[in-house]
Amino acid sequence: MASGLHKSEVSNPVLRWIDARLPVVTMMQKEYGTFPTPRNFNYFWNFGALAMVNLLIMIVTGIFLSMHYTAHVHYAFDSVERIMRDVNYGWLLRYVHANGASMFFIVVYIHIWRGLYYGSYKAPRELLWMLGVVIFLLMMATAFMGYVLPWGQMSFWGATVITNLFSALPLIGQDIVVWLWGGFSVDNPTLNRFFSLHYLLPFVIFGVVFLHVAALHITGSNNPLGIDPKGPQDTLPFHPYYTAKDSVGLVAYFAFFAILVFFFPNMLGHPDNYIPANPLVTPAHIVPEWYFLPFYAILRAVPDKLGGVVLMFASIAILFVLPWLDTSPVRSMRFRPLARPFLFTWLVSFFVLLYCGGMPAEEPYVTISRVATAYYFLYFLVILPLLGRLERPLPLPESIARPVLRGGGPLPAGAVGKPMEKA
Amino acid sequence: MPKGFDMTFSLKALAVALGLAAGAALAPAPALAAGEAVKLPDVRFSFNGIFGHFDRASAQRGFQVYQEVCANCHAMHQLSYRNLREIGLSDAEVRGIAATVQIVDGPNDEGQMFERPGRPSDRFRKPFANEKAARAANNGAYPPDLSVIVKARENGAAYLYALLTGYEDPPADVTLMEGMHYNKYFAGHQIAMAAPLNEGQVEFHDGTQASVEQLARDVTQFLAWAAEPELEQRKAMGVKIVLFLTILGGLVYAVKRKVWADVH
Ligand code: HEM
Numbered sequence: 001m002a003s004g005l006h007k008s009e010v011s012n013p014v015l016r017w018i019d020a021r022l023p024v025v026t027m028m029q030k031e032y033g034t035f036p037t038p039r040n041f042n043y044f045w046n047f048g049a050l051a052m053v054n055l056l057i058m059i060v061t062g063i064f065l066s067m068h069y070t071a072h073v074h075y076a077f078d079s080v081e082r083i084m085r086d087v088n089y090g091w092l093l094r095y096v097h098a099n100g101a102s103m104f105f106i107v108v109y110i111h112i113w114r115g116l117y118y119g120s121y122k123a124p125r126e127l128l129w130m131l132g133v134v135i136f137l138l139m140m141a142t143a144f145m146g147y148v149l150p151w152g153q154m155s156f157w158g159a160t161v162i163t164n165l166f167s168a169l170p171l172i173g174q175d176i177v178v179w180l181w182g183g184f185s186v187d188n189p190t191l192n193r194f195f196s197l198h199y200l201l202p203f204v205i206f207g208v209v210f211l212h213v214a215a216l217h218i219t220g221s222n223n224p225l226g227i228d229p230k231g232p233q234d235t236l237p238f239h240p241y242y243t244a245k246d247s248v249g250l251v252a253y254f255a256f257f258a259i260l261v262f263f264f265p266n267m268l269g270h271p272d273n274y275i276p277a278n279p280l281v282t283p284a285h286i287v288p289e290w291y292f293l294p295f296y297a298i299l300r301a302v303p304d305k306l307g308g309v310v311l312m313f314a315s316i317a318i319l320f321v322l323p324w325l326d327t328s329p330v331r332s333m334r335f336r337p338l339a340r341p342f343l344f345t346w347l348v349s350f351f352v353l354l355y356c357g358g359m360p361a362e363e364p365y366v367t368i369s370r371v372a373t374a375y376y377f378l379y380f381l382v383i384l385p386l387l388g389r390l391e392r393p394l395p396l397p398e399s400i401a402r403p404v405l406r407g408g409g410p411l412p413a414g415a416v417g418k419p420m421e422k423a
Numbered sequence: 424m425p426k427g428f429d430m431t432f433s434l435k436a437l438a439v440a441l442g443l444a445a446g447a448a449l450a451p452a453p454a455l456a457a458g459e460a461v462k463l464p465d466v467r468f469s470f471n472g473i474f475g476h477f478d479r480a481s482a483q484r485g486f487q488v489y490q491e492v493c494a495n496c497h498a499m500h501q502l503s504y505r506n507l508r509e510i511g512l513s514d515a516e517v518r519g520i521a522a523t524v525q526i527v528d529g530p531n532d533e534g535q536m537f538e539r540p541g542r543p544s545d546r547f548r549k550p551f552a553n554e555k556a557a558r559a560a561n562n563g564a565y566p567p568d569l570s571v572i573v574k575a576r577e578n579g580a581a582y583l584y585a586l587l588t589g590y591e592d593p594p595a596d597v598t599l600m601e602g603m604h605y606n607k608y609f610a611g612h613q614i615a616m617a618a619p620l621n622e623g624q625v626e627f628h629d630g631t632q633a634s635v636e637q638l639a640r641d642v643t644q645f646l647a648w649a650a651e652p653e654l655e656q657r658k659a660m661g662v663k664i665v666l667f668l669t670i671l672g673g674l675v676y677a678v679k680r681k682v683w684a685d686v687h
Binding site: 274 | 501506567577610650652660664665675678679683
């Protein structure tokens with residue numbers, strides 16, 4: 001073998017030729033074939049793979065929609081109806097894309113919850129976690145701009161309300177809003193730039209996902225016990241074990257997705273978005289898409305506009321510093337009897353906010369939102385930092401393999417040897 | 424610590440959480456406050472449910488109602504006459520229907536606009552040239568385009584039926600504004616559209632008695648089809664795909680069990 005070439009172990013001669021020069025086959029084999037993965041994942045560990053699939057679905061359906069969509073205030077609404085009526089399977093493309101956005105947020109919210117519960121944000125995975133928060137922010141921007149494209153009443157008024165938030169910034173606020181709009185109201189220039197950015201951002205997301213996964217493959221995955229694998233007896237090769245397990249989750253995900261798309265395609269959308277945008281008629285209630293409601297509730301919980309905007313952004317920004325706010329060295333909530341109920345209460349506060357965000361800004365919802373907002377921040381800023389010091393965690397198991405094997409007795413030789421042979 | 428314990432615990436929490444989320448998403452928040460919404464009458468249509476399909480005869484009668492009544496005020500510009508084939512009208516019938524309207528076309532080689540009889544490829548003719556003309560003819564109120572009206576209202580079909588049958592005398596304590604009519608189901612109860620349907624107003628080709636309920640039912644059937652012409656194909660495809668995924672899920676789960684058999 002000539003020097004300078006990668007020493008490939010692939011047997012197929014063509015693949016081997018390529019692999020020697022560009023070791024993609026070796027890389028895939030290393031990262032997704034033999035990659036040592038904790039043996040004790042539960043189904044919460046499916047959601048990363050599901051998010052990846054979901055992103056690809058959004059990109060593929062989005063590219064095909066773009067072939068028929070017209071980004072102009074006079075034609076956008078009708079072009080979407082053309083897609084629904086005259087493009088072959090256009091209704092399918094659009095409903096998959098529109099509901100795919102909801103699915104994406106469901107998947108990512110569960111994925112984030114997994115991280116919160118099992119402490120996946122803690123050392124050494126801080127950067128991995130922060131990249132995840134970046135993806136989440138980019139997704140929100142992408143989905144917000146996507147929702148503007150069909151140019152219905154909620155598209156227009158949602159865009160107006162959200163872009164107007166920037167006017168709360170002192171001094172430069174107004175100028176920023178005019179700059180964002182490309183004019184003096186949400187109009188054709190706004191729609192055009194939103195379409196351009198809506199097409200661009202998913203590819204940026206794709207890039208950040210790549211970094212997210214690259215970081216994951218340095219630190220390795222966390223697991224439900226939150227302890228590090230101590231050796232080969234604690235891990236399994238990714239393939240076939242987790243490819244098989246992820247496939248189960250994937251089919252369940254597709255089934256859920258299919259039920260939404262085929263039987264309730266408009267359930268998660270707002271009927272007003274089937275009314276063409278009209279700058280002269282304000283809808284009775286302007287509500288954003290369901291996945292923004294918790295943050296919308298935080299925004300409206302604060303009587304001061306600037307304060308609300310700051311708190312809303314802070315509610316996500318706080319996730320960036322979470323690895324340093326949580327002072328406990330124990331990752332998994334399984335071993336944190338005191339912290340666990342507080343985390344579940346946090347989850348309740350999140351859903352309460354989601355609910356209140358969809359309600360009119362009146363009593364009792366405003367007061368409820370305030371209480372839930374207070375707890376949302378209290379958990380991160382006070383409870384977690386304190387608990388790390390006060391709490392006495394349960395004893396951690398010696399290793400992953402022990403509590404996993406029933407009875408915790410000595411390891412049966414076959415159980416550990418076999419998978420490693422396949423590797 | 425038993426392994427099963429906290430996983431089922433947190434999965435349960437997740438299920439509860441998802442339930443809550445669904446509840447929140449489904450809560451008819453926006454429509455409610457707009458005017459103490461009244462409970463809609465409980466009507467069922469052939470297109471409801473997993474195996475839903477359109478009742479062709481009813482949709483055809485509904486088209487007749489639209490054409491003879493609603494089309495005087497409401498446009499349906501997303502539809503073309505050719506689409507009517509999908510509710511069972513023949514090519515000849517569609518051509519006949521299209522030919523009854525005059526369409527402005529052009530410019531011709533002399534640069535003039537001209538009128539010609541409609542063709543199946545033409546969009547439904549609009550009753551008014553523009554929104555201003557429509558408002559001028561309707562006391563300043565705008566009759567919305569009905570193409571997607573069923574998707575544009577909460578509980579679209581049931582609401583539409585309720586609206587069309589919901590006209591009554593105003594309660595004693597309500598004074599109607601000039602040119603307004605009392606409707607139980609309209610947000611705020613005062614609507615600029617006078618009751619559009621009257622008993623016997625349309626003479627159905629198939630001899631069906633034209634009660635107000637019948638007229639409302641049929642025109643709702645037609646407008647539901649107009650809003651979601653893909654509904655039958657969508658639901659039929661959905662049944663097949665969900666069945667397929669159920670079977671595939673069983674197989675994939677069996678494979679997973681087999682792969683994992685030697686681990687635990
Ligand atoms: C992160 C991934 C993405 C998310 C979360 C997302 C989200 C959305 C949302 C919420 C809508 C409005 C759907 C509706 O109510 O009609 C939309 C529309 C649209 N998106 Fe995306 N999208 C993504 C990726 C893409 C990509 C990659 C493209 C193009 C390559 C694209 C092209 C479009 C087009 C053309 C529309 C307008 C048609 C329509 O409204 O159905 N999207 N998107």
